[in-house]
Amino acid sequence: MIAAADFNITKVQRSKLNDINLENIPFGKYFTDHMLEVDYEDGEWKTPEIKPYQPLLIAPSLAALHYGQSIFEGIKAYKNPKGEANVFRPHDNFKRFNISAERMQMPQVPEDIFIEGLRLLIELDKNWIPNQEDHSLYIRPFMFSTDEMIGVRPSDKYKFMIILSPTGPYYNNPMRIYVEEQYVRAVPGGVGYAKAAGNYGAAMYATAEAKKKGYDQVLWTDAFEHKYVQECGTMNVFFIIGDEAITPDLGAGTILAGVTRDSVMETLKDIGLTVKEKSLSIDEIIDAHKSGLLREVFGTGTAATISLIKELRYKEYVMDFDVDLWKIAPEVKSRLNQIRYGLAPDRHNWMFKI
Numbered sequence: 001m002i003a004a005a006d007f008n009i010t011k012v013q014r015s016k017l018n019d020i021n022l023e024n025i026p027f028g029k030y031f032t033d034h035m036l037e038v039d040y041e042d043g044e045w046k047t048p049e050i051k052p053y054q055p056l057l058i059a060p061s062l063a064a065l066h067y068g069q070s071i072f073e074g075i076k077a078y079k080n081p082k083g084e085a086n087v088f089r090p091h092d093n094f095k096r097f098n099i100s101a102e103r104m105q106m107p108q109v110p111e112d113i114f115i116e117g118l119r120l121l122i123e124l125d126k127n128w129i130p131n132q133e134d135h136s137l138y139i140r141p142f143m144f145s146t147d148e149m150i151g152v153r154p155s156d157k158y159k160f161m162i163i164l165s166p167t168g169p170y171y172n173n174p175m176r177i178y179v180e181e182q183y184v185r186a187v188p189g190g191v192g193y194a195k196a197a198g199n200y201g202a203a204m205y206a207t208a209e210a211k212k213k214g215y216d217q218v219l220w221t222d223a224f225e226h227k228y229v230q231e232c233g234t235m236n237v238f239f240i241i242g243d244e245a246i247t248p249d250l251g252a253g254t255i256l257a258g259v260t261r262d263s264v265m266e267t268l269k270d271i272g273l274t275v276k277e278k279s280l281s282i283d284e285i286i287d288a289h290k291s292g293l294l295r296e297v298f299g300t301g302t303a304a305t306i307s308l309i310k311e312l313r314y315k316e317y318v319m320d321f322d323v324d325l326w327k328i329a330p331e332v333k334s335r336l337n338q339i340r341y342g343l344a345p346d347r348h349n350w351m352f353k354i
């Protein structure tokens with residue numbers, strides 16, 4: 001058990017915050033004063049360090065660069081009207097991180113390092129959490145292999161880190177989405193359910209191709225028939241069809257179990273919709289659209305919370321939506337934001353106080 005006293009903490013001499021305007025900051029560009037760093041060696045985690053944010057010195061033979069044992073998480077902290085910092089469901093990200101670690105043959109990170117480290121780090125850099133609407137502090141825990149040796153095998157050494165980035169709104173404009181029929185993100189038996197770095201590199205080519213055609217993102221479909229929908233870019237996807245909210249089920253291991261996805265499902269139930277996790281084919285979506293039952297389509301994830309989809313294109317069939325008329329997705333987003341910013345009671349116990 002690692003307690004607060006067991007962290008080595010070195011503070012900056014002078015905060016960089018004096019030089020940065022926290023209004024309308026771009027996503028992921030600025031980092032706070034401190035970071036957490038801890039090494040795994042000889043089968044155990046060493047003393048975690050919290051120290052000034054700084055570059056790492058790495059060997060060219062660093063295993064992670066060659067064979068991709070590298071995983072990450074994305075979490076957010078918010079300020080409430082009293083100026084207190086709260087983190088949204090970090091224990092869920094902690095559990096998912098270790099699921100990713102297991103799949104990538106990497107060591108488990110103990111809760112005392114992940115959660116307590118995150119808490120200490122945010123406490124130290126609390127002034128970096130912006131006060132404005134739709135702003136927050138993005139938390140990026142990650143781990144990668146650090147053996148200095150070229151040979152395909154699991155590394156003996158690893159580094160776990162947490163960095164923090166103050167952030168404004170992220171892809172807020174309604175999106176045009178291209179239903180992908182050629183490239184795939186995940187297959188049963190693969191690593192789609194893990195937040196493994198390689199999944200994102202592997203998706204970039206297909207996304208760039210969709211961008212050339214004028215789309216913002218792809219809607220991934222299953223690898224065998226390109227028929228069953230999976231996720232929208234790096235977000236989970238929801239379809240409101242009649243009085244039901246439908247999102248693809250996690251059964252095949254091809255979908256990342258989003259913490260936002262889970263929170264959106266709970267919130268949809270709170271507002272009286274029937275929520276179904278099931279396999280959903282593009283044909284069912286088109287049928288619902290033709291019969292006027294397809295009401296809303298949106299993506300969910302920590303970075304954007306909810307992103308509305310204004311156009312969905314499958315082959316030559318284009319589904320256009322007037323997102324200004326939508327009620328459900330904006331209501332869900334507003335409810336989640338109220339909880340995050342401490343403006344509504346946290347009935348689900350989602351907020352973790354720093």
Ligand SMILES: *Cc1c(COP(=O)(O)O)cnc(C)c1O
Binds near residue numbers: 234236261301303
């Ligand atoms: C991170 C991620 C999501 C969203 O997960 P959240 O926990 O809601 O942020 C969805 N899909 C993919 C592929 C992701 O990497």
